[in-house]
Structures are given as structure tokens and as C-alpha cells.
Amino acid sequence: MMAVAVTVFVVAYILIATEKVHRLLAALGGAAVLLAIGVVGSEEAFYSHETGIDWDVIFLLLGMMIIVGVLRKTGVFEYVAIWATKRAGGSPLRVMILLVLITAVASAFLDNVTTVLLIAPVTLLVCERLGVNPVPFLIAEVLSSNIGGAATLIGDPPNIIIASRAGLSFNDFLVHMAPIIVVELIVFTLILPLLFRGSFTADPERIAGVMALNEREAIRDSRLLIKCGLVLLGVFAGFIGHSAFHIEPSIVALLGAGVLVLISGLRPRDYMASVEWETLLFFAGLFIMVGALVTTGVIADLAGLATDATGGDALVAVMLILGVSAVLSGLVDNIPYVATMSPLVQQLAAGISNPVQAQALWWSLALGADLGGNMTAVGASANVVVLGIARRAETPISFWEFTKKGSIVTVITIVIAAPYLWLRYFVWA
Structure with a gap:
């Protein structure tokens, strides 16, 4: 069964990538193949x-998509698009930097999926106004959302899992993760002109037209x-305080969507049009395939090999977990x-x-998984959501277009994270 699970996953992954x-x-x-041949059953x-x-x-995702659908009817996305463009002086590069920073900060205090759901429609409108290709902007934002989300316990779903298992608090993440994430974000912002070279030419007439608008x-x-x-x-209060309220973010989102639908007076077709059904079903299929790898022991064996290779050396263990987590989280979703x-x-x-060194293993896992999620188009939930939004907007992002940029950013951010872990927990500890 292990061989079958690996074969099906690899074939599906190749089809997605190509x-x-x-x-x-x-x-x-x-x-469907894994369910039909019994590798996993309905229980698993x-x-x-x-x-x-x-x-x-x-x-x-469903709850936030409905909220975004209602919010779209107010015109607020157009407002933010015009405001951001005017504040950036109409420069596409400055617009990208502004949106990237907003996305990263918001991802730290909401979560990266919610943030890209809110920012992506604004981005599409900004790029339409300026007459530039939105694909580089969307890719830059989702990469920054995964970086910014790593800073806090609630910013990226893997952090919640790690906090629960290791007994870490919100403040622990702020103290240990936020400092290196600030450095990562600064470096990421500095490389944007090189990473997306040739993407910042806009029509002067369109820029002048936007600058003349009243948002x-x-x-x-x-x-x-x-x-x-x-x-x-x-x-947002529910997201931030969900651990204190003992209410999962999914329940918060659904309750928010339900309340907003009731008080908005809109018809279902007005807000349900924003629901990315293809993205939700894609997630379902991906979760089942990755779950089969977990059920048959494939991921456990790979992780076990990585931990066995440390030989009891804490520094080797930290670096190995960082590297292996970055690679595997890029290939499969970082949550499972x-x-x-x-x-x-x-x-x-x-x-x-x-x-101190024992706790460093958890920070290496968090950094590897969160930053490694940028490596491919299916490495993190936010990546898949943005690809779905782009496809519906008829500006599709290919798997390799995303992965070429994402893999560069992953390598850079992991290279920066490695000396941080070494210095903070082994040299200065």
C-alpha cells in the first residue's frame, strides 16, 4: 500500500506540475483512486x-470567501486599490512593496489564507487600473504572506500545531520567530526588483488617470x-483570541459569514459568486492524497530517517530538521x-x-515548514488559494511560474534562518 500511495501521489503531482x-x-x-482501491477508507x-x-x-476558507463576497459589493476594494496606487505615486514597484508589506503584517495577526483572500481582489484592481500584469504582484503577496505568517502563533496553521504539541505560547512565537521574520521580510522586499525584473512598466496615461481619481x-x-x-x-478578534475563547478560526469565519449574510440583505447569488469551489475541492483531493502518505507511513519514515541521521547532536538535528522541513513542506502541504x-x-x-537547544528544534521545524511552503504552488494553503483566484480572474499562474520564484525565495530565507538558529541557540545561549 505504501508503494501505491507514493505512485498515485507522484503521478498526480507530475500532472499538476506539468x-x-x-x-x-x-x-x-x-x-478517487486511493479510495477505490482501499489505500484509505472513509474513516481516514x-x-x-x-x-x-x-x-x-x-x-x-468558505466562511472568508463569503465575507469577501459581501465586502466586494461595498466598493471597498476599489477604494483601497486607488488609495494604494496614489500613495505609491503610481509606481508599480512601490505599489508592489506597499501591498507586500501590508500582506506580511496582516498575515501575522490574522492568518495568511484570510489575508490573501482580502488582498488579492485589491491587487487585481490595482493592476487593472495601471495596465500591468497582476501575476508577479499576486506571487509576491503570497510569498510575503507565508513569510509574515511565520512570525506569530496564529499567522500560519503549522504554528498552531507546533504550539499545541510543544506547549508554546503566543508570546513565545513573538520572542523567537518575529525577530528573524522581520529580517527575512526586509531581505525579501529588497530583492523584489530583481526577482520580478521587467514587471514594473505601466502606461503613463493610466497612472495619471488613477492619480486624478477620488477614492x-x-x-x-x-x-x-x-x-x-x-x-x-x-x-479578527475571534482569530486573535481563539485560543482563549476555545473557538476554532473556522467556526469564527462561518459565524461571521452567517451574521453578515443575515444583516446584508443580499441575495445568495450576490455573495456565493466569490466562493472558489474549485479551490475547496482541490484542497479536499490534496488532503486525501497526503493523508494516504501519512496513513501508510511514508511521511513518518522520511521524518524518522531525518531524525535518526542526527546522531544525538542538537545542532545537526536543528539544521537537518530545518532543511528537510523546507523541502518536504514545499512538496506536500505543510499542515499534514x-x-x-x-x-x-x-x-x-x-x-x-x-x-534552550531542545526548544530550538521546534523553531527549526516552524521556520522550515512555514518558509518551505513558499517553494511550490502547493506548499501552503495560501498558495493554492491565490492560484484559484488568479484562474478565475483569467490571469492564471502556472505551477512552474510560481515555483521558479518561490524556490528562490525559499532558498534565500532558509539560508538566512540557519545562522539565526545557530547563533541564537548555540553560540549566544
């Missing part, structure tokens, strides 16, 4: 928290905007990877006498 068939067909087809695929579809992710005139329904603002404040790797890291940390 775009020989639609990625939804590849993911659902692979999941639909009900298991460890190996099944992550319904929290699915319903978090306040873009608001079409101010009363609905106030309602959306109040609901979003409640949702971290869920599988966490018990192994816990076991390895228990065998290290120095508590």
Missing part, C-alpha cells in the same frame, strides 16, 4: 484529524461597509507534514539535555 490536466482533476482523480479520508480532509481549513467615490454602499467593518472586527513531524521532534527534543 499542467497536462486541470489540477482539480488530478487531485480528485488521485484521491473524511473523519480522521491526522490523515483526513482538514475541514477546519475548508470551512475557514471616496468608489464606495457604493457605505451602510453595508459599516456592517462589514463591524463583523470583520469581530472575526507538521502534524506528522511534531511527535518525532518531541521525541528528539526529549533526548537533549540543554532546554
Whole structure:
């Protein structure tokens, strides 16, 4: 069964990467094969928290997509698009930097999936106004969302899993992760002109036209905007305090969506048009395929080999976990990877006498998984969401177009993270 799970996953992955068939067909087809031949059953695929579809992710996305659908009717995205363009003086590069920084900061205090759902529509409108290709902007934003989300416990789903297993608090993540993420974000911002060279030429007439606009005139329904603002404040408060309230972010998003639908007075077709059904189904298929790798022991064996190779040396263990996590999180979704790797890291940390160095193993796992999620188009949930939004906007991002940029950023960010871990937990500890 292990060989079958690997074969199906590899074939589906190749089809997704080469775009020989639609990625939804590849993911659902692979999941269907695994279910049909009994590699996984309904219990593992639909009900298991460890190996099944992550319904929290699915319903978090669904709730936020509905909220975005209602919010779209207010004209606020047009407002922000014009405001950002005017503040950047119409320069596409400055617009990209501004949106990247907004995305990174927002991802730290919401989560990266929610952030890209809110920022992507603004980006599409900005690029349409300036007459530039939105693809580089969308890629830059999703890369920054994964970097910024790594800074806090709630910013990236793998961090929540790590915090639960290791007993780490919100403040622990701020103290240990935020400093290096600030450095990573500065470096990422500095390389944007090189990474997306040739993407910053805009039509001067279009720039002049945007600069002459009054962004306040873009608001079409101010009363609905106030309602959306109040609901979003409640949702964001729920996201930030979900561990204290003991309410999962998915429930917060669905409650917010439900309340907003009730008070908006809109018809279902007005807000349901923003739901990315293809993206949700793609996630379901991907979760089942990765769950099969977990069920059959493939990921556990790979992680076990990595931990066995450390030989009891804490520094070797930290660097190996960082590197292996970056690669594997880029190839499979980083959520199931971290869920599988966490018990192994816990076991390895228990065998290290120095508590500071033992905790460094958790930070290497978090950095490797969060930053490694940038490597490919399926490495993190935010990546898949943005690709779905781009496809619906008829500006599709290919697997390799994303991966070429994402792999460069992953290598750079991991190279920066390695000396940080060494210096902070082994030299200065």
C-alpha cells in the first residue's frame, strides 16, 4: 500500500506540475483512486484529524470567501486599490512593496489564507487600473504572506500545531520567530526588483488617470461597509483570541459569514459568486492524497530517517530538521507534514539535555515548514488559494511560474534562518 500511495501521489503531482490536466482533476482523480482501491477508507479520508480532509481549513476558507463576497459589493476594494496606487505615486514597484508589506503584517495577526483572500481582489484592481500584469504582484503577496505568517502563533496553521504539541505560547512565537521574520521580510522586499525584473512598466496615461481619481467615490454602499467593518472586527478578534475563547478560526469565519449574510440583505447569488469551489475541492483531493502518505507511513519514515541521521547532536538535528522541513513542506502541504513531524521532534527534543537547544528544534521545524511552503504552488494553503483566484480572474499562474520564484525565495530565507538558529541557540545561549 505504501508503494501505491507514493505512485498515485507522484503521478498526480507530475500532472499538476506539468499542467497536462486541470489540477482539480488530478487531485480528485488521485484521491478517487486511493479510495477505490482501499489505500484509505472513509474513516481516514473524511473523519480522521491526522490523515483526513482538514475541514477546519475548508470551512475557514468558505466562511472568508463569503465575507469577501459581501465586502466586494461595498466598493471597498476599489477604494483601497486607488488609495494604494496614489500613495505609491503610481509606481508599480512601490505599489508592489506597499501591498507586500501590508500582506506580511496582516498575515501575522490574522492568518495568511484570510489575508490573501482580502488582498488579492485589491491587487487585481490595482493592476487593472495601471495596465500591468497582476501575476508577479499576486506571487509576491503570497510569498510575503507565508513569510509574515511565520512570525506569530496564529499567522500560519503549522504554528498552531507546533504550539499545541510543544506547549508554546503566543508570546513565545513573538520572542523567537518575529525577530528573524522581520529580517527575512526586509531581505525579501529588497530583492523584489530583481526577482520580478521587467514587471514594473505601466502606461503613463493610466497612472495619471488613477492619480486624478477620488477614492471616496468608489464606495457604493457605505451602510453595508459599516456592517462589514463591524463583523470583520469581530472575526479578527475571534482569530486573535481563539485560543482563549476555545473557538476554532473556522467556526469564527462561518459565524461571521452567517451574521453578515443575515444583516446584508443580499441575495445568495450576490455573495456565493466569490466562493472558489474549485479551490475547496482541490484542497479536499490534496488532503486525501497526503493523508494516504501519512496513513501508510511514508511521511513518518522520511521524518524518522531525518531524525535518526542526527546522531544525538542538537545542532545537526536543528539544521537537518530545518532543511528537510523546507523541502518536504514545499512538496506536500505543510499542515499534514507538521502534524506528522511534531511527535518525532518531541521525541528528539526529549533526548537533549540543554532546554534552550531542545526548544530550538521546534523553531527549526516552524521556520522550515512555514518558509518551505513558499517553494511550490502547493506548499501552503495560501498558495493554492491565490492560484484559484488568479484562474478565475483569467490571469492564471502556472505551477512552474510560481515555483521558479518561490524556490528562490525559499532558498534565500532558509539560508538566512540557519545562522539565526545557530547563533541564537548555540553560540549566544
